[in-house]
Amino acid sequence: MMTIDEEQQALLNRAAEERELIFNRYSLGLDPTNQVDPWENPTYEIYHITDKYGFMHDSRLPDRRDSHEIQRTKIELERDKKWHKMLADWNPRHEKLRKRVFKGIPDRMRWPAWKKLLNVEESMATNEKVYQNMLDLSRKYSTEVRQIDSDVNRQFRDNLAFRERYSVKQVSLFNVLNAYSIYNPELGYCQGMACVAGVLLLYMQEEEAFWALNALIVNEKFAMHGLFIEGFPKLTRFLEHHDRIMLKIMPKLHKHFMKHNVDAILYSIKWFFVVFVERIPFSLSLRVWDIFLLEGDRVITAMAITILYLHKNELLRLKDMDTILEYLQVKLHKNFGYNDDYAIEALERVMKKLKEHKLDVPPPAKVNEFPTKPLGQFVEADVEKKIGRRRSEYTDTEKQVISDVILRQEQNAIEVQSTVSYETSECATGTSMASHGSSETFSLEDNNIHLKTANALQNTPQREVLMGT
Known part of the structure; x- marks a missing residue:
């Protein structure tokens, strides 16, 4: 040992x-x-x-080479040229930058633009x-x-x-x-x-x-540390702020959600943690990312309200928690119902409205939302951190041993059950059960032991399994 x-x-x-x-x-x-x-x-x-x-x-995407798409491509090429000039003479506070970001950074320009931002x-x-x-x-x-x-x-x-x-x-x-x-x-x-x-x-x-x-x-400006750190303090703060806005701006929808036990945390995790990726079409999430990188985390609050505002009528028609969550988490990702330009225009309007109500910025962050220790200074983890869950996990060898034991027991159980079935068939043909009574009783108990043992093996600490305790 x-x-x-x-x-x-x-x-x-x-x-x-x-x-x-x-x-x-x-x-x-x-x-x-x-x-x-x-x-x-x-x-x-x-x-x-x-x-x-x-x-x-x-499935095949629809052919987008229609006159509208050709015109859109021409416009984007012209905007590429404007972005080249703007990036060469970079001024993050210029109003022209804000207008162009809200129009959408051309995809070819996202690499240099995001690096600048x-x-x-x-x-x-x-x-x-x-x-x-x-x-x-x-x-x-x-x-x-x-x-x-x-x-x-x-x-x-x-x-x-x-x-x-x-x-x-x-x-x-x-x-x-x-x-x-x-x-x-x-x-x-x-x-x-x-x-x-x-x-x-x-x-x-x-x-x-x-x-x-x-x-x-x-x-x-972004402070995602507070989202990812243990306890998720920023998430808590943003959820509380989200609820305040809902009560002020959309009280009817808020009441509808409460009636069906739809708490904001159930639908907004990916909104806040990854800035809407995989919850709205990717092209739209990139547009939101563009604005997020320029304006900061207040955009997340505003976009959350924008989504609910644009779809409130449909959400009010849904009558249970499951369908509401499916709509917000699955359906909107596949089909948002509005084109990207319209959605971003709505976002800009919501941002202005929230500012009028002094709700555009959440309450100030607390100290625990920011790093308290120096970055880039290597600190070796303690022993327990290095071991992690391995103390309670099976090794590959142990998993194989357990698998083999369970397999053998299952095979034994099949043999036992076959014996029981055979003895039962004897009874059906008039054969006396007296000579087999004890054997049948033992077989059924043995089968029961197999089931208990198999379950126990899956939940017993690894050392007990190997030592047979």
Whole structure:
């Protein structure tokens, strides 16, 4: 039997081995020798069509090369030229910038525009080699690697950039999140960060996305630290503010929601955590991101109210919690019901209305919504953090042992049941049961033991299973 110190060291070694194995897979990337389980690469029929943002659809998209789309393309090309000039003579306080952002940043211009809005180039210049240092440290010390690996495998798998396991963008996302968990150890990693970083990586290179993510987390204008930190203090503050606005602006809808137990937290998590991605069409969420990067987090409050305001009549017709939530979480993502320009015009009107009512800005943030410890100063995690859940989880070997034991018991149960069935059939043909009574009773009890044992094995601590206690 291992001593406590030996057991602890074994768990630490296991954590290090798992971390190294996962990092090695991402280092190999798309190399044919890299092991990829079949379920990790979803298959899509060749006729599936991707949209302009790289997202794949289950059926052919309509032909958009009509006169309206051709005219729109011409307008966007003209706007590209204007953005080139504006970026060359950058002034973040210029009213012209605000007008053009609300019109929508041309997709080809999002890369340089978002970098300007988030001061990415300045951050990279003043923090030379910091990202690489954090990434190197994460390979040795990251305690978040398993969760990050799991989330990377799920993020934007319907997008060409992230479709293949260990693709370039998957590797970049994995690296950014692990490096940031070391750079900001107070925060570490929270699942919503994968989506935020994934959006950034659709338009940026790896290190650029790292510093853009940092700006979104620590800059007071965005302050996502308070959303992702334990306890989610900013989420609580924004939900309370959201409810105040609902009571003031849309009391009838608020009452309808309360009647059907539809609390804001049930439909607004992705609104607040990832700025509406996967809750409204991606093209519209990008327009909201454009304004969010310019105006800050007050845009999130305003867009939440805009969505409810535009769809309040339909929401009032829905008569139970499930259909209301399905409408807000699923249907609006597939079909928002309004084109992007109209939705953004409505957003701008709502922002003005909230300002008139002095509701455009939530109450001031509390201290716990911002980092309290220095960034970029490596702090090695304590032993329990390194071990994580491994103390109560089964190893791969233990899982196999349990699986084998349960399989053998199931086979035994089938044999026992067959015996019982055979004896019962004897009774049906007039054979005396007297000589089989004790055997049948034993068989049924034995079958019951099997069921209990199988369930117990799945819930018994791993050491008890192996030691037979």
